[in-house]
Amino acid sequence: MDLRSKLREVKDFPKKGVNFIDITTILQDAQALKDCIDSMKTKIEAFGDFDLIVGTESRGFIFGAPLSYAMGKGFIPVRKKGKLPYKTISVGYKLEYGEDILEMHTDALKKGQRVVIVDDLLATGGTTKSNIKLIEQLGGQVLGIIYLVELTFLNARKELEGYKIESIVQY
Numbered sequence: 001m002d003l004r005s006k007l008r009e010v011k012d013f014p015k016k017g018v019n020f021i022d023i024t025t026i027l028q029d030a031q032a033l034k035d036c037i038d039s040m041k042t043k044i045e046a047f048g049d050f051d052l053i054v055g056t057e058s059r060g061f062i063f064g065a066p067l068s069y070a071m072g073k074g075f076i077p078v079r080k081k082g083k084l085p086y087k088t089i090s091v092g093y094k095l096e097y098g099e100d101i102l103e104m105h106t107d108a109l110k111k112g113q114r115v116v117i118v119d120d121l122l123a124t125g126g127t128t129k130s131n132i133k134l135i136e137q138l139g140g141q142v143l144g145i146i147y148l149v150e151l152t153f154l155n156a157r158k159e160l161e162g163y164k165i166e167s168i169v170q171y
Contacts, residue, residue: 001035004169007149021149021171023059023120036168037066040118040146043166044071047144050114052076054135056102056127057083059120063148067118076108076115078131089137093130102127104134111139122147122167125156132163 006029008022026032040063044050053071055064056078068075081090081101088103109115117131122145132142142163150156150167157165 006032039168044116050116050143052115054115054117064118078102078104091130091133093126102130109138109140114141114143117145120148122150122156123154125159
C-alpha cells in the first residue's frame with residue numbers, strides 16, 4: 001500500500017508557513033494502519049535484538065505501543081513535564097515552533113538495555129535527540145529509530161548521525 005497517499009498535508013498549521021503532515025487519515029483506515037505497523041515492525045526487526053521500545057507523547061504512543069505488543073517487548077513512555085507519576089529525569093529541547101521539556105521515569109530501563117525509539121515524524125530531530133539523552137543518561141543504548149514519516153528536506157539525519165534511522169514515508 002502507498003502509505004504516503006493516505007497522509008494528509010495541512011498547510012499553515014500550527015502556524016503560517018508550516019505544512020503539517022496529518023497521520024489521522026492512516027489511523028482511520030484499518031488496512032493502512034495495519035500496513036503501517038507491519039512495515040515499521042519489519043524495519044525494526046532488521047535492527048537486531050533489543051529489549052524495549054520508547055515512544056514520545058503523544059503520537060509515538062500510537063505506533064510504539066502496538067509495536068511493543070506485536071514484538072513482545074516492553075514500552076517506555078516519554079512524556080511532557082509533569083505528566084509522569086514517579087521520579088523522573090528530564091531534558092529541555094527546541095521544537096520547530098517553541099521549546100518544551102520531556103521526562104522519563106528514573107527506573108524506565110536498566111543500564112545496558114537496548115532500545116528502539118518509535119515516533120510518527122522526523123522533522124528537525126530535536127525530540128529524538130532529547131529521547132536519546134534520556135535513554136543514555138539511564139545507561140541505555142539506542143539500537144535504532146523508526147518513524148512513519150521523514151521530512152528529508154530538513155536534513156535531521158545529520159543531527160542524528162551515528163544512529164540507525166528508518167522511515168516508512170519520505171517527503
